[in-house]
Amino acid sequence: MKLQLALDLVDIPGAIEVVKEVEQYVDIVEIGTPVVINEGLKAVKEVKAAFPNMTVLADLKIMDAAGYEVSQASAAGADIITILGAAEDESIKGAVEEAKSQGKQILVDMIAVKDIATRAKELDALGVDYICVHTGYDLQAVGKDSFEDLATIKSVVTNAKTAVAGGIKLDTLPEVIKQQPDLIIVGGGITGQDDKKEAARKMQELINQ
């Protein structure tokens, strides 16, 4: 199981500062969608330049023009790029093909997908690298989480790695770990803490137990 730090509500210098603080405890750094919207792929480029040995995920949440967008994120230094599970199969295929040709990986975000089991099986057959269940900020705000959806994808996905994101905190992490996803994505559970380093350390310790 790996730990991914999601950076959403920062600018580029802020992102670099947080990564410096917690880098020893996380496996992947995510440049979150709001950061990409605010700063562009420059954010991916600058974080990768500052931490060349760190795996960097660009959370583009691609919906169309997938091959092109994956190629741009790859050129900026992203190792993993996200596409939405709700995208057309043609887009998913384009993303996978471009990522493979660049030696990169594709993570599919299942946010807003209604029939998780059916779509996860289809995506698995299309050769994506990760399938991630995700409760976004707007559903977290009304008390939802992705723990049941994680069990669903774990039961149907056979090739891709499984991932989970959305409001995971130190107190809910054990429940997630029980289900053994390949990747656990945490944003506010680390970045929202006064002592980010200690929060990341405790999370890594629980994951490695």
Ligand SMILES: O=C([C@H](O)CO)[C@H](O)[C@H](O)COP(=O)(O)O
């Ligand atoms: O993808 C995300 C969200 O849609 C905003 O871009 C977050 O990175 C993801 O939800 C993880 O962050 P937390 O929910 O704060 O753990």
